[in-house]
Amino acid sequence: MRGTFAAGLRIEWRFLHELASYAMQWRELAARAIEPNVFYEPSFALAAAPVLGEGVGAVMVWSGLVPARLLGFFPARIERRRYGIAALPVLVGWTHPYGPLGTPLVDAENAATVLRAWLDFVVSEPQLPKLLLMPFLPVAGRFASALAQALGERQIAFFGRQERALLMPAAGRADYLVRAISKKKRKELHRQHNRLAESGDVRVVNATNLSEVETRLEEFFVLEAAGWKGRAGTSARAKSEITGFMCSAVVALAAEGKAQISRLCVNEKAIAVLVTLRSGETAWSWKIAYDEDYARFSPGVQIMLDLTQQLLADATVERVDSCAAAEHPMIDHIWRERLALADRLINLAAGAPFGFTIGCALEASRRSAIGLAKRMRDIMQRR
Numbered sequence: 001m002r003g004t005f006a007a008g009l010r011i012e013w014r015f016l017h018e019l020a021s022y023a024m025q026w027r028e029l030a031a032r033a034i035e036p037n038v039f040y041e042p043s044f045a046l047a048a049a050p051v052l053g054e055g056v057g058a059v060m061v062w063s064g065l066v067p068a069r070l071l072g073f074f075p076a077r078i079e080r081r082r083y084g085i086a087a088l089p090v091l092v093g094w095t096h097p098y099g100p101l102g103t104p105l106v107d108a109e110n111a112a113t114v115l116r117a118w119l120d121f122v123v124s125e126p127q128l129p130k131l132l133l134m135p136f137l138p139v140a141g142r143f144a145s146a147l148a149q150a151l152g153e154r155q156i157a158f159f160g161r162q163e164r165a166l167l168m169p170a171a172g173r174a175d176y177l178v179r180a181i182s183k184k185k186r187k188e189l190h191r192q193h194n195r196l197a198e199s200g201d202v203r204v205v206n207a208t209n210l211s212e213v214e215t216r217l218e219e220f221f222v223l224e225a226a227g228w229k230g231r232a233g234t235s236a237r238a239k240s241e242i243t244g245f246m247c248s249a250v251v252a253l254a255a256e257g258k259a260q261i262s263r264l265c266v267n268e269k270a271i272a273v274l275v276t277l278r279s280g281e282t283a284w285s286w287k288i289a290y291d292e293d294y295a296r297f298s299p300g301v302q303i304m305l306d307l308t309q310q311l312l313a314d315a316t317v318e319r320v321d322s323c324a325a326a327e328h329p330m331i332d333h334i335w336r337e338r339l340a341l342a343d344r345l346i347n348l349a350a351g352a353p354f355g356f357t358i359g360c361a362l363e364a365s366r367r368s369a370i371g372l373a374k375r376m377r378d379i380m381q382r383r
Contacts, residue, residue: 133344
């Protein structure tokens with residue numbers, strides 16, 4: 001699927017497994033994006049594609065220059081029976097449990113033009129659905145503003161609104177933790193740290209180079225599998241393809257200076273491991289695991305406090321996404337800012353308000369059914 005639109009832009013739809021040869025242009029776009037998304041960078045997305053990207057393609061917007069520059073990357077999959085109705089397919093932006101952000105990569109200097117060209121391409125391409133669902137998009141910010149401008153009067157419905165913890169200290173870096181955490185809680189955490197130190201030398205060690213990253217990531221897998229996720233069968237180690245993808249993605253990002261693995265150690269034993277990813281001025285606290293035998297010392301909180309101090313000391317980091325669920329009982333009490341996200345259902349079919357109304361009703365029903373199934377599962381697991 002290809003076309004030429006405003007300002008001579010060239011646009012095409014390609015499947016993810018075909019895109020490795022464009023990694024250089026893709027990586028350059030990520031560095032120029034109006035808002036970064038490490039999960040859509042080639043090092044991460046190409047590693048995830050064989051495991052979590054079945055049927056996923058991307059609308060790619062190219063400049064009309066020679067050589068052409070990649071100006072927009074919009075990954076999505078066509079879900080033909082999302083609502084059990086073949087006559088109502090949906091084009092769904094690509095997210096998954098290991099990539100909880102759906103912001104496409106859009107060239108900052110040409111955002112409005114690129115977004116309009118992307119939408120026009122989807123509208124004109126007969127093989128692409130005209131009902132578009134964009135999950136996990138920021139409610140506010142530069143991308144949200146540019147998207148709203150490009151959409152104009154098109155019909156939009158919001159689903160799945162949530163707010164997750166965000167570290168965005170602005171000018172208040174020096175005393176951020178003092179303001180964020182109560183004196184009583186800080187005293188308790190300090191007491192726990194001192195008690196932990198009675199067991200041996202306590203320190204946080206960071207790994208960023210390739211020779212260490214893969215080894216330290218294995219420690220994460222071991223700790224996670226030994227905890228509640230292992231007992232629930234949901235740890236990364238439960239599926240070899242997931243561990244393979246994670247290793248490939250983190251190692252590839254580390255080669256670009258975009259991944260760090262922090263370990264809270266007692267002597268040489270890691271009792272908590274935290275994986276942080278980065279793109280531009282944004283970082284993501286991506287994955288954390290800890291040894292439950294040390295739970296009384298709050299190792300997850302201790303390593304997160306250390307990471308927070310590191311990030312606050314680095315003036316090149318403007319914000320850090322926790323990647324955590326809304327109202328998370330640990331990180332919400334350390335990072336006080338919030339990243340507001342929502343899923344946008346967008347009608348791209350001209351003159352079809354009734355079809356969009358049906359789509360909204362079906363989407364709401366689908367989410368209610370999934371929510372009910374999860375609540376029933378939780379009830380059964382507690383018995």
